[in-house]
Amino acid sequence: xxxxxxxxxLVKWIDERLPVFTxxxxxxxxxxxxxxxxxxxxxxxxxxxxxxxxIVTGIMxxxxxxxxxxxxxxxxxxxxxxxxxxxxLRYIHMNGGSMFFIVVYIHIFRGLYYxxxxxxxxLLWMLGVIILILMMATAFMGYVLPWGxxxxxxxxxxxxxxxxxxxxxxxxxxxxxxxxxxxxPTLNRFYSLHYLFPFLIVGVVVLHMVALHxxxxxxxxxxxxxxxxxxxPFHPYYTMKDYFxxxxxxxxxxxxxxxxxxxxxxxxxxxxxDPLVTPPHIVxxxxxxxxxxxxxxxxxxxxxxxxxxxxxxxKLAGVIAMFGSIFVLFALPWLDTSPVRxxxxxxxxxxxxxxxxxxxxxxxxxxxxxxxxxxxxxxEGFQYVHLGQITTAYYFFxxxxxxxxxxxxxxxxxxxxxxxxxxxxxxxTVAAGAAAKPMEKA
Amino acid sequence: xxxxxxxxxxxxxxxxxxxxxAQAAGDAHPIPSQEWSxxxxxxxxxxxxxxxxxxxxxNVCAGCHSLRxxxxxNLAAIGLTEDEIKAVAAEQEVDGEPDEDGExxxxxxxxxxxxxxxxxxxxxxxxxxxxxxxxxxxxMTKARIGGPDYLYxxxxxxxDEAPEGVEMGxxxxxxxxxxxxxxxxxxxxxxxxxxxxxGTEASVEQMAKDVTxxxxxxxxxELEDRKRMGVKVLLFLIVLTxxxxxxxKKVWADVH
Ligand code: HEM
Numbered sequence: 001x002x003x004x005x006x007x008x009x010l011v012k013w014i015d016e017r018l019p020v021f022t023x024x025x026x027x028x029x030x031x032x033x034x035x036x037x038x039x040x041x042x043x044x045x046x047x048x049x050x051x052x053x054x055i056v057t058g059i060m061x062x063x064x065x066x067x068x069x070x071x072x073x074x075x076x077x078x079x080x081x082x083x084x085x086x087x088x089l090r091y092i093h094m095n096g097g098s099m100f101f102i103v104v105y106i107h108i109f110r111g112l113y114y115x116x117x118x119x120x121x122x123l124l125w126m127l128g129v130i131i132l133i134l135m136m137a138t139a140f141m142g143y144v145l146p147w148g149x150x151x152x153x154x155x156x157x158x159x160x161x162x163x164x165x166x167x168x169x170x171x172x173x174x175x176x177x178x179x180x181x182x183x184x185p186t187l188n189r190f191y192s193l194h195y196l197f198p199f200l201i202v203g204v205v206v207l208h209m210v211a212l213h214x215x216x217x218x219x220x221x222x223x224x225x226x227x228x229x230x231x232x233p234f235h236p237y238y239t240m241k242d243y244f245x246x247x248x249x250x251x252x253x254x255x256x257x258x259x260x261x262x263x264x265x266x267x268x269x270x271x272x273x274d275p276l277v278t279p280p281h282i283v284x285x286x287x288x289x290x291x292x293x294x295x296x297x298x299x300x301x302x303x304x305x306x307x308x309x310x311x312x313x314x315k316l317a318g319v320i321a322m323f324g325s326i327f328v329l330f331a332l333p334w335l336d337t338s339p340v341r342x343x344x345x346x347x348x349x350x351x352x353x354x355x356x357x358x359x360x361x362x363x364x365x366x367x368x369x370x371x372x373x374x375x376x377x378x379x380e381g382f383q384y385v386h387l388g389q390i391t392t393a394y395y396f397f398x399x400x401x402x403x404x405x406x407x408x409x410x411x412x413x414x415x416x417x418x419x420x421x422x423x424x425x426x427x428x429t430v431a432a433g434a435a436a437k438p439m440e441k442a
Numbered sequence: 443x444x445x446x447x448x449x450x451x452x453x454x455x456x457x458x459x460x461x462x463x464a465q466a467a468g469d470a471h472p473i474p475s476q477e478w479s480x481x482x483x484x485x486x487x488x489x490x491x492x493x494x495x496x497x498x499x500x501n502v503c504a505g506c507h508s509l510r511x512x513x514x515x516n517l518a519a520i521g522l523t524e525d526e527i528k529a530v531a532a533e534q535e536v537d538g539e540p541d542e543d544g545e546x547x548x549x550x551x552x553x554x555x556x557x558x559x560x561x562x563x564x565x566x567x568x569x570x571x572x573x574x575x576x577x578x579x580x581x582m583t584k585a586r587i588g589g590p591d592y593l594y595x596x597x598x599x600x601x602d603e604a605p606e607g608v609e610m611g612x613x614x615x616x617x618x619x620x621x622x623x624x625x626x627x628x629x630x631x632x633x634x635x636x637x638x639x640x641g642t643e644a645s646v647e648q649m650a651k652d653v654t655x656x657x658x659x660x661x662x663x664e665l666e667d668r669k670r671m672g673v674k675v676l677l678f679l680i681v682l683t684x685x686x687x688x689x690x691k692k693v694w695a696d697v698h
Contacts, residue, residue, distance in 0.1 A: 035697055077511050077581075080664065087664040088671075232697055240690040247683030254679060258672025259483060262584060270585035270661075271577075280621075 027213055032231035033238055034219035036419050040114075041217065042245035043107040048205065049246055050100045055198050057093040058142075065145065067191035069184045072147035073272040091261040097139050098264040099253050101287035104132060113353055115341030116218040122333040124211035129329045131204050136288070136326075138197040141190040143285055148269030153282045155182045155190070161295070164316040181275065221416055222341025230419035281370060289367030290360050295322040296371055296385065297392040304389045321392065328399045335399055337407030345413040349406050356398045363391045471618045473588040473595045476651070480658060484673070486666050487659050492520040494638050495656025498649045500530075501636045503579065506571060506627075508559035511580035512660050515553040519663060520656070527553045534558035572613040574626035583654070583661045590658045595619040597650035600629035 007015060015021040064083050066075035079086035108128070111117055117125035140158065144151045159176050163169040178185030216225065225231050232238075256263055264286060268279050284292050298305045298318035305314045312320075328335075343350040371385035479488045496517070499509070514531040522530070531551040536558055538549035551558055559578075561567035568575055586592045599619035604610050614624040631646045638644055659665070 074511070081511065081516075087668060091668075236693050237697065240686065240693045244683065244686040244690045247679060247686045251676060251679045251683060254672065254675050258668055258675060261668070267585050267587050267589075270581040 027209075028239075029233060029235040031213060031234040032225070032228070033217055033234050034225050034230060034419055035232045035237075036219050036221065037217065037238070037241075038220050039241075039245065040106070040110040040220075042242060043103050043110060045242040046103045046245060046249050047100065047107055049249075050096060050103055051198065051201060051205065054093065054096050054100060055202075057089050057096065058195070058198065060089050061093055062195065065191075067145070067188050069147060069187055069273070072145060072187060076146045088257070091257045095253065095256045095261060095264065097142065097285070098256075098287065099249075100135065101139070103249070104135065105287070108132070109357060111218075112356075113343045113350075114218055114220060115222050115336070115338075115343070117333045118336065118339075118341050119333065120215045121211070121218065124208060124215055125333060126330055127204055127208040127211060129326070131201055131208065132329075133326060134197055134201045134204065138194060138201065139285065139287070141194040141197070144187065144190045145194060146269060147187065147273045149271045149273055149277070149279050150266045150269040150282070152182060152273035152275065153279055154284055155186065157282055158284070159186075161315075161319050161322075164313060164319045166312075166316070218341060219419060220342060220344065221419060222345070223415060223419065226418040283368055286364065286368075289365075290363035291322050291325060291367070293363040293367035293388045294325050294392045294395065295319065296367075297321070297388040299371075299385060302385065302389055304393060321396075325395060328396070332399065332403070335403040337404050338410065338412070339407075340412040340415065345415050346406075346410055347413060348410045352398065352402055352406070356395075359391050359394050359398070362387065363395065366391060471595075471599070473591050473619060475591050476594055478590055478655065478658070480655070480665055484669065486669075487520070487655065489521045490640060491652050491655045492659050493522070494640065494642060494648075495652035495654070495659075496520060496522075497636050497638060498631075498653040499579075499656055502630050502649075503653065504557075505560055506567070506576040506630075507579045508561075508576075509557040509580050509660060510559055510578050511556065512663075513554060513556050514551065516663060520659060524553075531555060572626060576627065579657055579660065581661045583658045585661075590654050592619065593654045593657060594650050596625075597631055597654070598647055 007021065011021055061079060064075065064079045064086065066072060076090065079090050081087075083089070111125065111128070140154075144155045159173055159182065162172045162176060165172055174180060176186070177183065178189060219225075266283065283289070295318040298314045298321060300309075300314050305317055308317055311317075338346060338349065340346055343353055366384050366388040369384040371388070372383050374380075375382050375384055375387050479485060479491070514527050517527050517530065518524070531553050534551040534555075535548045536551045536555055538547040541547050561570065564575060583589045583593055588595070596617060596619050599617045601616045601618060604616040604623075608616070608623070610616065611624055614626060615628050616623055617625045631649050633646060634644050635649060636644050642648060662668075
């Protein structure tokens with residue numbers, strides 16, 4: 001353990017009784033990291049950075065925000081107009097929500113591409129999924145707080161979903177609302193939980209880090225570090241690389257905050273909530289659109305629902321599928337039967353990965369559209385609900401059928417012996433003869 | 443630059459997909475975009491235009507529409523002097539403190555008060571407008587798809603006659619840009635409806651443009667500060683990131 005490198009008297013005294021400094025030295029400085037991480041590995045630290053930004057701006061907003069149906073909208077506008085730099089706080093927080101999801105989605109797709117969910121990182125991955133779920137709950141409740149039309153109607157539509165639960169559904173909804181409609185008690189509890197959940201996220205992030213530092217980082221080759229020649233200390237290499245990443249990210253973030261602060265928003269949310277006026281088109285925030293599309297793909301008369309129609313209502317099927325689309329991620333480490341981690345060496349999986357990504361984008365577009373709108377002007381009768389059903393079916397096909405099958409059918413490319421080997425001068429990227437050997441249990 | 447376009451609208455505009463939202467399902471016209479001095483990276487408001495727009499708001503729109511999030515003192519930002527602001531405020535009466543006998547009183551508004559709404563409550567507003575509610579205008583340019591372009595289009599988009607075969611409701615006017623085309627607001631602007639102090643000719647287009655600019659300011663009074671700060675922040679971040687990159691390269695030089 002690298003203790004005592006220049007520790008002052010006080011630090012040493014503390015460290016002998018409570019080894020925080022040794023711990024920090026060990027986990028933040030020496031932490032041996034694969035030397036071949038690409039920039040896709042920046043998004044974890046970026047997510048942590050955004051979390052801190054959200055908590056700091058959120059706490060400052062909370063000092064000026066009033067969680068009451070009569071005052072919430074106006075208090076947010078007071079923040080925008082009368083609080084010193086209130087507009088800055090709010091626009092950072094508002095766009096920060098979108099940034100958080102951009103960063104975390106990239107982080108997740110990175111994991112999908114490089115097989116970071118596979119042994120021994122199953123728990124690390126599952127903790128990540130828990131973070132995603134908590135983030136979604138936090139963002140959903142946060143969006144209700146400014147009490148605009150979309151806040152109110154989004155909350156109404158989404159909480160109403162729970163009424164699909166057989167027998168107790170209606171009671172659950174009343175319980176969630178704290179009344180018989182989305183009203184002041186709903187706003188109050190959402191505010192309370194919106195304040196709480198980010199700190200739960202911090203807790204899970206700590207566990208995520210403990211798991212990470214136990215299994216160590218995956219890398220673009222998806223193979224384990226074989227020794228010191230494959231790793232470098234986290235500091236200064238990755239600290240500097242992360243700073244640079246944060247710089248680039250901040251430029252992107254600031255572009256929105258200062259020059260297009262309402263880009264991700266809905267104009268309707270600048271109209272105060274009115275329970276008597278339903279907006280013509282209720283849409284959730286962009287980061288929920290794919291799930292929203294999955295929810296709405298289950299309709300009485302179409303193919304996805306027909307095989308299970310004897311079992312449950314279409315609404316319940318949609319709700320289960322929506323939640324299922326996230327919960328399936330928990331099972332991924334066991335659904336994927338291939339021992340090879342990185343898609344670099346999985347020629348077929350690699351193609352399906354991109355197909356899956358495109359599929360998710362299309363789901364997002366479908367979620368933003370009215371279900372019975374035409375998809376193409378030149379294709380009569382093909383509506384968004386149909387496109388949503390196809391893409392929903394593919395989403396689950398990808399996880400439930402493709403992942404288990406591909407591992408068995410696909411013939412992976414030869415895998416390099418070690419991280420340092422393929423980048424050695426003169427060394428090829430393909431280890432000769434490896435193709436004939438059984439795949440490395442990476 | 444995509445100021446008010448928004449993410450979903452951009453998705454719709456991806457071209458690949460027929461962009462036909464539920465709202466625009468009628469035959470509303472696409473909204474033409476206009477030049478605004480306040481759009482773009484360095485855009486700022488034109489003070490003279492804001493003052494003209496304020497004249498239009500005061501003399502035309504304020505009869506029906508409130509502007510409840512804006513305080514009279516905020517008018518300093520569009521170049522009104524303290525005395526002018528006091529005078530504008532003092533034209534309105536607001537509730538005062540109860541007197542010593544506990545009787546309610548009223549007093550003239552002061553610069554710290556918010557714009558006094560034209561009607562005491564929604565019922566009164568509806569009663570005066572044939573049952574329709576003139577919405578508050580404080581956030582109007584942020585609250586509609588198309589933002590200022592939509593607002594301008596709405597104000598100039600009236601047609602005297604509804605097209606053949608369109609059944610107009612009682613008290614409705616035909617507007618080519620309003621969703622559904624039937625709006626309960628009669629064309630508010632008529633040639634020469636106001637006298638501009640700076641002598642600008644008060645054409646319908648001119649007034650529409652000016653009042654839209656004024657309402658854009660009312661919706662985003664922080665816009666100039668925001669962009670000014672944004673330019674500095676971006677410059678700073680670009681330099682900082684450049685430095686980070688240089689250091690990163692240096693640190694990594696020995697890794698292979
Ligand atoms: C996980 C981190 C967080 C996420 C993803 C998040 C997300 C959001 C979102 C999407 C909104 C709506 C913004 C808008 O449309 O105006 C919001 C509002 C708000 N959040 Fe958070 N938030 C987070 C953390 C926090 C924290 C720690 C606090 C501290 C109490 C907080 C306090 C508030 C307040 C007071 C509002 C209402 C003001 C407003 O709407 O701008 N948030 N949040």
